[in-house]
Amino acid sequence: MDAREAALQRAHDHAVRWLASLSERPVPACASVEDVVRALGPGLPDGPSSPADVVELLATACEPGLTAFPGGRFYGFVIGGSLPAALAADWLVSAWDQNCVMRRVTPAHTAVEDIAGAWLLDLLGLPTRSAVGFTTGATTANFTALAAARDTVLRRAGWNAARDGLTGGPRVRVLAGEGRHMAIDLALRYLGLGEPELVAADDQWRIDPDALRQALTTADAQPTIVVLQAGEIHSGAFDSFGDTVEAVHAAGAWVHVDGAFGLWAAASPAYAHLTEGCGQADSWATDAHKTLNVPYDCGLVVVRDPSTVRASMGQRGDYLIHDERGDSFEKVPELSRRGRAFTVWAALRSLGRSGVAALVERLCRHASAFAAGIADIDGARVLNDVIFTQVCATFGDDARTEQVLARLLDDGTAWISGSVWHDRRVMRISVSNWSTTDDDVRRTLDAIRRAAAAARP
Known part of the structure; x- marks a missing residue:
């Protein structure tokens, strides 16, 4: 195996392990910028390194600092994952x-x-x-x-x-x-x-x-x-x-x-x-x-x-x-x-016409499920007409909404970020990932309920 093939094989192995971990790993990154810098080593080496070793260092040092964007429980921005054929x-x-x-x-x-x-x-x-x-x-x-x-x-x-x-x-x-x-x-x-x-x-x-x-x-x-x-x-x-x-x-x-x-x-x-x-x-x-x-x-x-x-x-x-x-x-x-x-x-070739339609409809169905689940939480209110893939909700005043967001990120089950809409602090859910499942929605709603219960007025 030559140096290029060895490096590519190492990258493949790490990529496969990373993708397999998405269903269970915490969604927020576990390591800080400083942690990753220490693991990589900030100094430029005097001499060359083998490509496979470089890939190994990069993967092992950076993985704790990665956010699970490609997973089914990231809703923080309008960010999709990568369909298998596209990846x-x-x-x-x-x-x-x-x-x-x-x-x-x-x-x-x-x-x-x-x-x-x-x-x-x-x-x-x-x-x-x-x-x-x-x-x-x-x-x-x-x-x-x-x-x-x-x-x-x-x-x-x-x-x-x-x-x-x-x-x-x-x-x-x-x-x-x-x-x-x-x-x-x-x-x-x-x-x-x-x-x-x-x-x-x-x-x-x-x-x-x-x-x-x-x-x-x-x-x-x-x-x-x-x-x-x-x-x-x-x-x-x-x-x-x-x-x-x-x-x-x-x-x-x-x-x-x-x-x-x-x-x-x-x-x-x-x-x-x-x-x-x-x-x-x-x-x-x-x-x-x-x-x-x-x-x-x-x-x-x-x-x-x-x-x-x-x-x-x-x-x-x-x-x-x-x-x-x-x-x-x-x-x-x-x-x-x-x-x-x-x-x-x-x-497009992997989905076909019906698959693209099904993808859009599945994302919208998950958004509607989020809206219905949040509406049942004490003190919560969905502010927008949920007609597509976006959900904006409050949990009372701005301070409590901010508490819910902070506790949700600490929980790690999902990533949902906040925003300001109509001069109010809101939880903004963007359902964009092909891999989001009904179980991902259920687990995320459970995490939102926990965060809301811990952030009582």
Whole structure:
């Protein structure tokens, strides 16, 4: 066995043991940063070490400091696990070591990206001729779509941002609901567009269509982008799309939909009504590592008119091998990038159409079970309409809710983090992992009951 094979075998053995431990190990990490630094040894060695020994040290030193994100009882953020086929495909992605940028250079990835992209458009009910780009995550997917939006609305106003920059050009107005995700604000900062103009939202943080129409009437033909949302981070609520999108288009504005986890509702017959009319928008962003459960580093951007995203993201280089049918690097910001489509293809191929729908419906069923179980706890109250995968609850005043959260993490059975919603401290449960079972939900509810009983007013 050569050094590479020995290192890979050692990594495989540790990975298998780690995954097998998830059902019983405490969900929070057991070691601190300082503990892991001591175990690794902070000093750089003077000489080389064998690859297998390096892997052994890394695995044994770091495992106590790992949080069980891939397990079925992590609900702290919108974080999915990795489906078995997607995880195995991701190992191949690293081993194959392809820079998946150009159609002619990496034909295997190009074929898989073409197939996976078409499957995604079909499952999500989006226009079949749209461009599909594979980005690092939902933040970069939003950035990419909003870049295409910015350049397009400026071009319509007679300004070429690609050539002349933003200085001296018309100001781009961006309208977004009060409940938009912070990734939208970050993407707008990256793009030099500043903060969005906020539009009123209802108690579930759905954008108010009438308030949006009123805001559009004051645009005075200013280049405008409207950001809608499929799945609010606290309530899981979806904006109303059909009539709203029509009104935005009538005002000459671009419609972008941030659907980091909620866009996948379209893949389920039971929940597709939540995204009705969403396919009329101009661009969409989602994250495959959330509801679809592929490994990290895999966001998805979809743009209705491929020419607009290529105008914003395309590059020319004499050393590049361009293909007249288009290349992957014309749809995303990165020139060098890993083969993300391989993992998406593997997830979709392993699930099939019915499996994707069943995954979405199972996550929603678990969220409803959490809401019902919490509602029966003395002093607890579920604040949101649980229509998708998010649950927000309080346990009386902010102080008691904070106590429940702290005691729950100390218990270790599950990880559920807190947030602030409508100026109240809340427990926020995000059900996102394919491996979460009915028993995981039962065990977690038991832990919540214990924490609530120990944190009496």
